[in-house]
Amino acid sequence: MMAEDDQGIRLTQEQQKKRRSRSIAIALALVALVVLFYAVTIVKLGPGVMDRAL
């Protein structure tokens, strides 16, 4: 495994904890964006969302 000779950045426990909470916030923001774009698509297209010429 690489871990033994890893000379990269070592995050402290505090940094890892903060990163986790930020990651959760980013995930929630992305989910909110998906919901937002879905809702706007429905609002803009309405029933036409299924009306697609082949």
Next chain:
Amino acid sequence: MSLVERQDTIGQDTAVWDGGMGSVGDYVSLLKPRVMSLVIFTAFVGLMLAPGTVHPVLGAVAILCIAIGAGASGALNMWYDADIDEIMTRTQKRPIPAGKVTREEAFAFGMTLSIGSVVTLGLLVNWFAGAFLAFTIFFYVVVYTMWLKRSTPQNIVIGGAAGAFPPMVGWASVTGSVSLESFVLFLIIFMWTPPHFWALALFKSGDYRAAGVPMLPVVAGETSTRHHILVYSLLLAPIGVAPFLLGFASPVYGAAAAFLGLAFVALAGDVWRKREGDAARQACIRLFKFSIFYLFLLFAILLAESLIVGA
């Protein structure tokens, strides 16, 4: 640089990074939530006053994008001003001077939200509003923060335009254009900003002097600042009544705006008269606090009238 090479306890080379210490709350603080709340409110009033209708979901998207865009401007402002924020007592606890967020992180955060809010507003609402929001962010970050703030005592007069654009962006979200009415909303905030900030600068001038920011009291002196506050208040009072005079607000608004304008001028007169000691300081604080109440009430009445008419 935020990376430091060092040897750990077993003699192995490792890199220590002083970034990544910001909590979600620190990133929220970068958005200047209090400024954001004023932006949300004024943009909402612009959106509600605009002729025509917008679907509530699209209206909410517009307000969200304007709010995020304003927050992004705040983050970019803190990125650029980190050196002076460190000196001024009012700003020392902000995330960058407090060592919670690095400048690079604040810049990346601000840029991501700027682009995201502009593109989302353009794609989902309309591109005129999106472009207007981009211009507002540019004006606040580049014209005000990077250029005017450190170079001229007129910084907040011209820079105040950035804070005055949100109702126009809200309006543009509905109509896809600007109009005289939305320009009047802009003008009210534009003329309100200098006396509001100069009242603050008068009792915080030591802070600005220490940081080398050429605020009017620092450069032109306190007497000149008091003259400026009085003149701008005299100009603001009639502009506050303009929505009634131009026919897009009721006589109730007109009477309230006239009364509030007179009170504003009276408090500015108080600042002009009282120049020494605690009485002078109290007069500045009173004007500063009243100015917030003034702007809130004018826009609240406009909003209430638009809701009543729309009901």
